[in-house]
Amino acid sequence: MNDCFIPKGEVTRLGYIRLWNKGKRILAHRKAYQEAYGEVPKGLELDHICKNRSCANPVHLRVVTHTENMRNATQTKLTLEGAKTVLSM
Secondary structure, X not given: OOOOOOOOOEEOOOXXXXXXXXXXXXXXXXXXXXXXXXXXXXXXXXXXOOOOOOOOOHHHEEEEOHHHHHHHHHOOOOXXXXXXXXXXX
C-alpha cells in the first residue's frame, strides 16, 4: 500500500482534513476520491483502509455501507509498521 497523503487544510474535531473547493468546504478524502474515481454512490460512504482519517490518498479509500464503515471503525487498528511485520512473516 502507498503511503498516506495528508493535505494541508482545516482539521475537523474528528481528525478529517477539510478544504475549500469552488467556494464550498469539502472533506479532502472525498475530493481525492472524486477526482480519482468519480462520485461516491448515493447512500454509500468512504472507508479509510489505512485507518488514518487525515489521509487523502485515494488508494486508501473504499466505498462501503454505513454499517460496514462503523464495523471497520471499531476493529483493531493495525499500523503500517505492524502490517509490514505481518507481511514479512
